[in-house]
Amino acid sequence: MSSEAKPEKQGGKGKRKLLLLALPLLLAAAGAGLWFSGILPKLLHGGGEEAHAEHAAPPPRAPVFFDMPDIVANLSVSGRRASYIKLRSKLELARAEDAGPLQAAMPRLLDLFTTYLRELRPEELRGSAGAQRLREELIARANLAAPPARVTDILFTELLLQ
Structure with a gap:
């Protein structure tokens, strides 16, 4: 077994x-x-x-806009005839609290914008591609001018070349 x-x-x-x-x-x-x-x-x-x-994302915030003063600057030209740009714009901010630091840094911001605009040639601003390059450069400079503030976009309300 x-x-x-x-x-x-x-x-x-x-x-x-x-x-x-x-x-x-x-x-x-x-x-x-x-x-x-x-x-x-x-x-x-x-x-x-x-x-x-x-856990859904919060609803998007309403945009906050900051009015920039008008900027008039002469462009870099090789000929005798001067060429000017007039720029009126609004900055779109990430938060409403960013307006204070941006206002405090306004002299630096205007200096950075004007210095950049004076180095441009009129040909560089032609067409929508030129306006887009200008927008990107100004956003970068705005974010450098007031570090705690964050600029998300710049809206051109007037852009005149003469």
Whole structure:
């Protein structure tokens, strides 16, 4: 009788090994299926739309605009005839609190803008590409002038070349 019990134990060991190998694979496959179907992430994050609504991005803030004084500067020309630019613009700020530091840095800001404009040639300002390059350069200079303040855009209300 003892000889008959041994084969059953060996067969039981083989089934155990198979079960120990197959069970983790089966659980991993089920977990992957739940994850990629989107069920598991919802369960882990509190489930449902309520949790998603709480973590949603806040609504965008209303833009804050800061009026710049008019700037008139002569452009860099090689001929005898002078060429001028008149620029009226508004700065779009990231926050309303940025207006104070920007106002305090206005002399530096005007100096940076005027110095840059005086180095430009009239050909560099032609077309929409020229206006876009001017916008990018002035935004960079505005952010340098008042470091805590952040200028996100500059809007040209008047741009005259003469």
